[in-house]
Amino acid sequence: MMSTTPISGPAPFSRSTKFNDLPDDIKKTFESIDSHIQGRIQISNELKQRKMGEEAIKGQELIRELHRELLGVSSVIQSDSLFAKDLKAKTEQAVQDTIVATNIVEGFKNPHQSAAYLKNHASFPLEFFTRVTQEMQERLQWFKNTIEQIERKLSASASQSQNTPQAISSTLQTQHAIFVSLAARTAAVDAEVQKVKTLYTQLWRAKTGSMRDPFNELDRGSGGEFGMESLQVK
Structure with missing residues (x-):
């Protein structure tokens, strides 16, 4: 560091003094100042080469992309x-x-040992089938809404004057995924219906002692003993 002590006597150099003619301590001071300036210039040149402005913009884009991904992850977690x-x-x-x-x-x-079960759960068959029916109705409504969305999508696509190959491909892929989902859900509903039919058949056969199939038209005939009332306990 340069001394702040006032210098008495004549100045150690003038405007015409050459660098080599300066005292050693003043030479070192000037060399230190020059080295510091050159270092700052070098840092400035390096920053210019790195295009710090573009890096900042890229950083903002990365932050936005990360935010979008976090929102997507949050949505998936909630789902x-x-x-x-x-x-x-x-x-x-x-x-x-x-x-x-x-x-x-x-x-x-x-019936002699477990008759209380029949009395306590006399309304269970009706409650069970009512609940299953309601669930199926809700699923069918979902199917209907999904199909209506597909129809609106197709109508909107048909009304456009121009469709790029990418847009057509994307639409077809989306529709295919929806139809696959519908098929899977339909299969699930059918499987549950089969389970319900099997359970009802077992209950009906256990109650009536008959091995007929209450869902077979040939076995049903015109009698009314296949209805829910046949499972009620008096």
């Missing part, structure tokens, strides 16, 4: 959480239904 809760509720309901159905079958097999 998975709702799905898990729904699955948990359905599993608990299925376990409860199985327990009640088992008790009813046991009541039919051993």
Whole structure:
């Protein structure tokens, strides 16, 4: 560092003094100042080469992209959480239904020992099938809404004067995914219907002692003993 002590006497150099003629301590001071200036210039040149402005813009874009991804992840997590809760509720309901159905079958097999089961759960068949019917109606409504969305999408695409190959491909892929989802859900509904039919058949056969199929038109005939009233306990 340069000394701040006032210098007495004549000045150590003038405008015409050459660098080599300066005292050593003043030479070192000037060399230090020049080195500091050159260092700052070098840093400035390096920053210019790195295009710091573009890096800042890229950083902003990366932050925006990360924010969008975080929103997407948050949405997926919320969707998975709702799905898990729904699955948990359905599993608990299925376990409860199985327990009640088992008790009813046991009541039919051993009416003297387990007659209380039949009395306590006399309304279970109606409640069970009513609940399953409502769930199926909700799914069918979802199917209807989805199909209507597809129709609106097709109508909007048809009304456009120009469609790029990319847009057509994207639309077809989306429609294919929706139809695959519909097919999977339809298969799931059909599987549940088959389970309901099997359970009802078992309950009806246990109650009536008949091996006929209550869902077979040839077995049904014109009698009314296949209805829900045949499972009611007096």
